[in-house]
Amino acid sequence: MNPQGLNALDRLTALLSKLPGIGKKTASRLAYHILDEDPSYARILAAELTGLHEAVRRCSRCGSYTESDPCPVCSDPGRDHSLLCVVERAQDVRIIDESREYQGLFHVLGGLIAPLEGIGPGDLSINRLAERICEEGVKELILALNPTIEGDTTGLYLQRFLKEKLNGFPLEITRLASGLPVGGDLEYADRLTLSRSFRGRVKL
């Protein structure tokens, strides 16, 4: 019930509360803020939202978001095309790219295998990955999936699937190191992280 009859504000609040990490109270605060602001803000935001899906599409090669197809990363001759980094989501491409640590190409799976959520290998861009490895002559596949149960399961599945599918094609598969985060504290490391950081210890 809304004794003040603020239906437009309530509809906006309901829409905003569908965003991840935005609860009902935060959504209401944001809606009031937008109302308090100059109407030009709402107008510009509306225009950007309207044009968003038309401007940004999926790259037909890597599956990342792009405004031109193939995306600037895939079509950059300065990158090492023998390196392919597999990520879960399109935004992971940006996160890794901004770290300036990696100069190869990417492949977006579009999710992780999660049987409880009904997501199987068929829902991910795995066949396309196998095709790309052969077509583009990839030498090393770097799995940059989150170190979670789903990420590890998907990594294992990819390893077995590609070994069978590629049938002798020379491909090295690696995954990102897992261990203590820089600046972290042993005291706050969970048992699994600690176990991995021991098993992956590095010679000095």
Add this chain to the structure above:
Amino acid sequence: MNPQGLNALDRLTALLSKLPGIGKKTASRLAYHILDEDPSYARILAAELTGLHEAVRRCSRCGSYTESDPCPVCSDPGRDHSLLCVVERAQDVRIIDESREYQGLFHVLGGLIAPLEGIGPGDLSINRLAERICEEGVKELILALNPTIEGDTTGLYLQRFLKEKLNGFPLEITRLASGLPVGGDLEYADRLTLSRSFRGRVKL
């Protein structure tokens, strides 16, 4: 710099990061989420934003947001029109109204006196408040301002200003009780809150 050339996404992220409590990382996460969603979400959100300022206006009496003027609260004959609750912002009306604790009318000041931010009494709806008290025969004015320096300063100013301005008009001015929040812990109460809860102690 944006090596992926995602200009539309960057513009949306920049706009979202102007919202209160939304940093650059959260804004980016929200923008990617909107992109991941069905385009209908962005379209509906854009439509609501476009129509917002046209649908929602200020009530000419209390200054609260409304879709009809005067607002449903001001024009409700079932409310006690001799009680007037003074709040800082329009959203405070809703917060108080939803508590179902208060059945009088409201007056939105539109801010608090804050000399350091250059906000003086002239920037607030104070003259209109004095007019309403006389015109509407208000008997009790309840100050429901945040218990902060700015809230207290504004409350003191209103008290002095109205005493002089109303010149003998019988008006009781009260403010909301300040003290320990229900469910709170003495250990975490600051000195000022504790001091107020002592001074305002209640006989059992």
